[in-house]
Amino acid sequence: MVTIAxxxxxxxxRIAKAQQKYAxxxxxxxxxxxxxxxxxxxxxxxxxxxxxxxxSYVQEAVDKVRHFNQQKDIEWHFIGPIQSNKSRQIAEHFSxxxxxxxxxxxxxxxxxxxxxxxxxxxxxxxxxxxxxxxSGCALSELDELAAYIDDARQLELRGLMTITAQxxxxxxxxEYFRQMKACFxxxxxxxxxxxxxxxxxxxxxxxxxxxxxTMVRIGTDIFGKRQ
Ligand SMILES: *Cc1c(COP(=O)(O)O)cnc(C)c1O
Numbered sequence: 001m002v003t004i005a006x007x008x009x010x011x012x013x014r015i016a017k018a019q020q021k022y023a024x025x026x027x028x029x030x031x032x033x034x035x036x037x038x039x040x041x042x043x044x045x046x047x048x049x050x051x052x053x054x055x056s057y058v059q060e061a062v063d064k065v066r067h068f069n070q071q072k073d074i075e076w077h078f079i080g081p082i083q084s085n086k087s088r089q090i091a092e093h094f095s096x097x098x099x100x101x102x103x104x105x106x107x108x109x110x111x112x113x114x115x116x117x118x119x120x121x122x123x124x125x126x127x128x129x130x131x132x133x134x135s136g137c138a139l140s141e142l143d144e145l146a147a148y149i150d151d152a153r154q155l156e157l158r159g160l161m162t163i164t165a166q167x168x169x170x171x172x173x174x175e176y177f178r179q180m181k182a183c184f185x186x187x188x189x190x191x192x193x194x195x196x197x198x199x200x201x202x203x204x205x206x207x208x209x210x211x212x213x214t215m216v217r218i219g220t221d222i223f224g225k226r227q
Contacts, residue, residue: 004041005048007222008032011205015216018209026214031077031198033219035060036226039067045222046071054098054217056080058089065093079161079217081135088112091120091154098123098161098198101137106149113154122149123161123198126183128176131165142183150191159196159214160184164204173204177211184212 008030015028034042035056042053042064054077055061065076077096082105090097091112100106100122113120124145127136137145149157160183164176180199188194200208202221209216219226 004044004222008045008048008050011218011221014205015209018206021206022210024209024212026212028209028213029196029215031079031215031217032222033079033201033217034064034223035080035219037223039064041223042068046074051075052077054079054219058083058086062089062093084108092117094120096121096123096158099125099135100145100149101125101127101135102141103145103148106145106152106155110152110154115154119154119156121156121158123159123196124149124157125161125163126180128162128180128183129165129167134163134165136162139183142187146187146191157191157194159194159198160187161198163201164199170207174207174211177208177213181212 011030015030019028029052031052031054032045032050033054051073052075055064056079061078068074076094077098078090078094079098082090082099087105087108091109092114097120109120125136126142127134127138146157149155160180162180164173167173177199180197184197196214197212198215198217199213200216202218205216
């Protein structure tokens with residue numbers, strides 16, 4: 001049986017090889033996406049040294065954050081769609097949220113982030129492939145949303161995230177990643193604290209790194225298929 005530690009090693013290997021192959025300069029962080037997976041598997045990943053975890057479903061995620069509240073060095077990232085009535089839970093329990101895609105949600109997170117916590121680190125989710133099925137803000141809405149988040153006292157704008165539509169055309173896929181990188185660079189010229197471009201999953205992390213990702217989000221290749 002392949003252990004979680006071995007699977008994590010393989011994922012870090014893939015990242016290192018892609019960085020070498022494409023001679024990329026940026027560091028690439030690995031977010032272990034543990035949604036739907038039991039705490040036992042997260043414990044194994046933690047024991048193997050993993051510290052960044054991503055979750056998509058609010059109630060499940062909050063239960064896990066509470067379960068691991070002694071492990072202060074875990075960094076929890078919320079990466080799922082955000083309904084208004086769930087924003088408070090996210091504001092109170094996470095250190096990062098990668099899926100902010102509209103002003104209304106950004107406002108609520110800013111108001112609901114407790115004052116005794118560090119500002120919530122935010123990535124704006126961009127719908128770069130203009131996919132009707134996917135959430136994410138349109139490129140035309142990006143500047144206004146970025147300006148609001150940058151200004152908000154309890155939010156800290158750190159970059160962009162995208163989930164690209166599945167396509168069989170690798171050129172198109174790479175093109176989306178490159179467009180994201182161009183957006184990121186343009187925003188970074190205005191907001192120097194930006195350091196995170198989150199894109200690429202189990203199936204396409206090499207191409208995302210080629211395109212300029214600084215964080216890849218890997219679920220299946222670490223924890224196995226989801227039901
Ligand atoms: C589930 C999920 C992932 C992980 O996808 P895998 O294909 O299992 O690696 C990455 N990002 C987001 C936003 C997800 O919801």
